[in-house]
Structure formats: structure tokens, C-alpha cells
Amino acid sequence: MNVVGDVLGAPRGAPAVTVEVALGDRAYPIHIGPGLLGRAGELVRAALPKAGRAFVVSDETVAGLYLEPLAATLEAAGLAWTGHIVPAGEASKSVGRLEALLDAMLGFGLERGTPVIALGGGVVGDLAGFAAAVALRGVPLVQIPTTLLSQVDSSVGGKTAVNSRHGKNLIGAFHQPRLVLADTDTLDSLPPRELLAGYAETAKYGLIGDAGFWDWLEANGAALLAGDARGRAEAIAVSCRAKAAVVAADEREAGQRALLNLGHTFGHALEAETGYGAALLHGEAVAIGMVMAFDLSHRIGLCPGQDVARVRRHLEAVGLPVRPDPARSWDIDRLMGHMARDKKVEDGRVTFVVADGIGKAHLKRDVPAAAVRETLAAALS
Numbered sequence: 001m002n003v004v005g006d007v008l009g010a011p012r013g014a015p016a017v018t019v020e021v022a023l024g025d026r027a028y029p030i031h032i033g034p035g036l037l038g039r040a041g042e043l044v045r046a047a048l049p050k051a052g053r054a055f056v057v058s059d060e061t062v063a064g065l066y067l068e069p070l071a072a073t074l075e076a077a078g079l080a081w082t083g084h085i086v087p088a089g090e091a092s093k094s095v096g097r098l099e100a101l102l103d104a105m106l107g108f109g110l111e112r113g114t115p116v117i118a119l120g121g122g123v124v125g126d127l128a129g130f131a132a133a134v135a136l137r138g139v140p141l142v143q144i145p146t147t148l149l150s151q152v153d154s155s156v157g158g159k160t161a162v163n164s165r166h167g168k169n170l171i172g173a174f175h176q177p178r179l180v181l182a183d184t185d186t187l188d189s190l191p192p193r194e195l196l197a198g199y200a201e202t203a204k205y206g207l208i209g210d211a212g213f214w215d216w217l218e219a220n221g222a223a224l225l226a227g228d229a230r231g232r233a234e235a236i237a238v239s240c241r242a243k244a245a246v247v248a249a250d251e252r253e254a255g256q257r258a259l260l261n262l263g264h265t266f267g268h269a270l271e272a273e274t275g276y277g278a279a280l281l282h283g284e285a286v287a288i289g290m291v292m293a294f295d296l297s298h299r300i301g302l303c304p305g306q307d308v309a310r311v312r313r314h315l316e317a318v319g320l321p322v323r324p325d326p327a328r329s330w331d332i333d334r335l336m337g338h339m340a341r342d343k344k345v346e347d348g349r350v351t352f353v354v355a356d357g358i359g360k361a362h363l364k365r366d367v368p369a370a371a372v373r374e375t376l377a378a379a380l381s
């Protein structure tokens with residue numbers, strides 16, 4: 001298991017753990033730990049010594065909680081700043097919001113060296129990240145993730161995007177941050193449902209390639225969700241190490257990075273059907289999608305049934321949904337239609353992330369459509 005001794009062994013209130021994303025001259029640190037928001041100004045200055053100003057993007061909820069402390073530390077470090085606030089929620093990952101954001105950035109007089117600081121969850125990170133990728137053909141990006149999901153996943157690796165009516169994240173760019181600050185204290189204000197959604201993406205790393213981490217989550221996940229700060233820092237560090245290694249090896253998803261998409265082909269189809277809203281959060285869709293991916297793997301003779309049961313049991317036990325809401329009406333043809341627009345489609349065929357068991361995920365082309373339909377039908381029955 002990849003669990004980090006430096007978190008486990010450290011005394012309470014220990015300083016941040018740093019995980020490096022090894023991308024040569026674009027390498028960057030992910031600092032993880034309590035109290036980091038209060039050090040943001042100093043750390044942004046250290047990462048971007050020439051910056052004199054910063055453009056902060058946040059959402060209404062997060063800005064109400066954390067914009068003031070961020071502003072104070074930026075000002076103390078001599079950084080002038082302005083803010084742009086979007087409504088909370090997935091609907092802000094839209095071309096309309098992007099246009100308004102770019103307009104505000106250019107109106108601010110953004111220069112090539114002016115960092116965009118994304119303060120919030122994955123929605124703010126993806127939207128602000130994409131704006132940073134295209135404004136002036138690219139300005140520096142700093143991610144200050146405030147949800148579990150964004151601390152374990154979306155703030156790392158450089159995928160940025162907005163949604164299109166044709167599908168999820170279809171308009172975007174790869175644009176790596178220069179610095180990630182995951183202040184674990186910010187998770188204390190996160191609603192339990194959002195914490196759980198982030199737990200799904202955390203559990204993903206165990207299912208993909210680290211059976212020991214999955215075992216650890218089975219033993220410690222409930223405590224982590226209930227508020228165990230050390231457990232959270234532990235899980236975030238393990239997740240970031242796993243993601244950093246994948247991204248360093250395959251930054252632009254030529255191959256193995258697609259493993260990070262475990263459960264997403266199903267999950268994105270469910271999100272599209274529910275209109276990218278509060279009815280189904282991204283992490284919830286991923287939880288259901290991972291159970292479906294394991295079930296599919298079993299149906300095509302790869303994964304033992306007991307591993308499928310184990311995945312379903314643990315995700316359900318912590319409180320995540322493991323099947324699409326039976327109160328809604330779902331249409332298998334429509335779901336198959338969404339899946340056909342997945343970014344992993346090649347020559348009209350979807351490459352699926354499947355698994356030989358827990359911690360043994362791999363990519364598979366030519367999965368029979370009948371098995372995919374059977375998986376959907378079983379989940380919807």
C-alpha cells in the first residue's frame with residue numbers, strides 16, 4: 001500500500017506534506033495540510049516571484065467563506081488582486097460563464113505573468129483553469145482547492161474544461177497549474193454530501209491500482225468522512241501521489257492516464273441525463289459508474305464477483321449511491337448515445353476502463369455493446 005508514513009507518523013498539527021508533479025521544467029508542488037490558506041500570499045510569491053497582481057476566481061459559497069482570508073494574505077505579500085465570483089454548482093462550467101470570466105480578466109488588464117487563482121471546488125478549478133489556458137494564450141494558474149474532490153483530483157493534472165450541450169468537459173485544454181494549495185481545514189465547512197462525492201474519486205485510486213489503499217479505506221473511510229483530519233490528509237496525499245505519477249507519465253492521455261476515467265464513461269452519461277445539476281453530483285455519478293465498470297468487468301469474464309460485491313458494499317456503506325436513482329425514468333438507448341460521445345471513443349468504439357479485480361484496472365477496446373447494455377439494464381432494474 002502506498003499510504004504515506006510522513007502523514008501517518010507525523011504529530012497532530014504537523015506541517016504540510018508536499019507532493020511533486022514531475023513534469024520537467026513545468027514541475028509543480030501540491031502542498032497538503034492545515035492552515036495553508038493563510039500562507040497563500042507567501043507561497044504564491046515564492047512560486048511566481050515576478051507577479052505583482054493576481055486574478056481570483058471563486059464561487060458565491062466559497063467566496064463567502066474564504067475570499068477574505070485569501071485577500072488578506074495576498075495583500076500582506078504585496079499582491080494586488082481582483083475577484084470574479086460565479087454561482088456555485090456545475091451550471092457555472094458553461095461557455096457563457098467562460099465568456100464573462102474572460103471579459104473580466106481582460107478588463108482587469110491581465111498580463112502574461114498575472115496568475116489566475118482558482119479558489120473553490122472542481123467547478124471553479126475547471127472554469128478558471130480553462131480561462132487561464134486561453135487568455136493571452138496562457139497565463140499562470142494557481143489552484144486552491146476547497147472540496148475533497150478538488151483536493152484529491154481536479155486541482156492536479158491540468159485538465160480544464162467547460163461543458164457543452166453535446167457532453168461533459170467537451171470544450172477544454174490541458175493547462176498545468178504552477179502551484180496547488182490544498183488546505184485541509186477548508187474541508188471542515190464542506191457539506192457531508194459534497195465530502196462523500198469527493199470520497200468517490202478518492203476511492204477510485206484504490207480501485208485503479210492500489211488494493212492496499214482500498215483496504216485502508218474500508219477500515220478508515222468512515223472515520224475520515226466523520227471528520228478525522230489525519231485520515232483526510234492521509235487519503236489526500238495518497239491520492240495526489242497516485243495522480244501525480246499517472247500525469248507525469250502520460251500528461252495528455254495518450255494511454256494510461258485514461259485509467260483515471262474509471263467509472264466516468266457511465267458516470268458522465270448519467271450526469272448528462274440529469275442535466276449537470278444538483279440531482280446527481282459528479283462524484284456520485286462516478287461512484288455509480290465505478291460499480292457499473294466493475295460489474296461490466298465481471299460480465300465479460302475479467303473480475304471475480306466477490307470484488308464487484310466488495311466495491312458496491314463499501315461505497316454503499318459510506319453513503320454513496322451505487323445505482324441510478326430508481327425514482328427517475330432512464331432510457332438505455334439515450335445512455336448509450338451519451339457514452340458514444342465519450343472522449344475515449346476511437347473509430348466509433350469506446351475504450352472502457354475495466355478491472356481484473358480491486359487495484360487491477362486496465363483499458364479495453366472492443367467491449368461488446370451487449371455487455372454494456374446488460375450492465376445498464378441490471379443497474380436500472
Ligand SMILES: NC(=O)c1ccc[n+]([C@@H]2O[C@H](COP(=O)([O-])OP(=O)(O)OC[C@H]3O[C@@H](n4cnc5c(N)ncnc54)[C@H](O)[C@@H]3O)[C@@H](O)[C@H]2O)c1
Binds near residue numbers: 153194282
Ligand atoms: N479537471 C479534473 O481533472 C477533474 C477531476 C475531477 C472532477 N472534475 C470536475 O470537478 C467538478 C466537481 O467538483 P466539486 O465536487 O469540487 O464541485 P463544486 O466545485 O461544485 O463544489 C461543490 C459545492 O461545494 C461548495 N464548496 C466548495 N468548497 C467548499 C467549502 N470548503 N465549504 C463549503 N462549501 C464548499 C461549492 O460552492 C459547491 O456548491 C465537476 O465539474 C467535475 O467534472 C474535474
Ligand SMILES: O=C(O)C(=O)C[C@@H](O)[C@H](O)[C@H](O)COP(=O)(O)O
Binds near residue numbers: 257261
Ligand atoms: O485527470 C484525469 O485524467 C481524469 O480523468 C480525472 C477525472 O476524475 C475527471 O472527472 C476528468 O475531468 C474527466 O475528464 P474527461 O476527459 O473524461 O472529461
Ligand SMILES: [Zn+2]
Binds near residue numbers: 153201264282286
Ligand atoms: Zn472525475
